[in-house]
Amino acid sequence: MGVTLGDFEGRWQLTRRIEDRRAGLTGQLTGEAVWRRDADGLRQEETGVLRYGAAAPMRAERVYLWRAEAGGFSVFFEDGRPFHSWTPGAPEARHHCDPDIYDVTYDLSGWPVFTQVWHVTGPRKDAVITSRFARA
Numbered sequence: 001m002g003v004t005l006g007d008f009e010g011r012w013q014l015t016r017r018i019e020d021r022r023a024g025l026t027g028q029l030t031g032e033a034v035w036r037r038d039a040d041g042l043r044q045e046e047t048g049v050l051r052y053g054a055a056a057p058m059r060a061e062r063v064y065l066w067r068a069e070a071g072g073f074s075v076f077f078e079d080g081r082p083f084h085s086w087t088p089g090a091p092e093a094r095h096h097c098d099p100d101i102y103d104v105t106y107d108l109s110g111w112p113v114f115t116q117v118w119h120v121t122g123p124r125k126d127a128v129i130t131s132r133f134a135r136a
Contacts, residue, residue, distance in 0.1 A: 003088055003108060005042060005068040008035040011136040014048060022126040027052035029060055033133055041067040044075075100125045 011034050018027035031048015043065055050060040063078040072087030084093035084104060091106035100122030107115045112135040120127040 003111065005066060005073060007111075008042060008044075008066065009037065010035060012133040013136050014046060014131060014133055016048075016129065016131040018052065019128045019130075020126075021128075022124075023053075025053035031060070032136065035066065038065070041065065099123050 011032060014029070014031050014033045016027075016029035018025075018029070020027065027050055029048045029050045031046060033044055033046045035042040035044050037043075043063065046060070046062045046064075048060050049057050051057050064083065065076040065078065065080070067074045067076070069085065070087070071089070072085060074085040075083045077083050084095045084102075086093040086104070086106060088106075088108060091108065093104050095102040095104070100120060103119045103121075105117050107117070114133050116131045116133070118127075118129040118131075120129065
């Protein structure tokens with residue numbers, strides 16, 4: 001799929017399922033993700049309501065910075081620290097959050113619906129986090 005950074009711009013419906021195998025809990029986030037132009041690319045802002053196990057629902061927010069680089073995308077945390085890089089032709093990446101490892105695969109085959117699946121492993125974590133983005 002030959003998507004460009006600009007193809008992400010706009011409002012997306014977001015659903016996320018968190019399977020925390022270590023804790024034996026499942027979470028579900030429902031909300032939206034908005035990619036807006038900034039000085040260097042796009043700013044991704046996620047907001048939603050997270051239901052996790054038996055806990056009361058809570059508001060969830062996160063921000064990432066997306067940049068077009070080397071035929072693909074580099075994603076940074078809001079403070080500018082590198083998160084991961086990927087290309088539509090090789091839609092996989094790894095992020096080390098010592099001592100844990102986050103492996104992601106993007107699936108753009110249903111564009112303008114796409115998924116992002118994170119496998120999180122390490123001494124502190126064992127989870128699968130699946131996010132589905134659908135153009136709003």
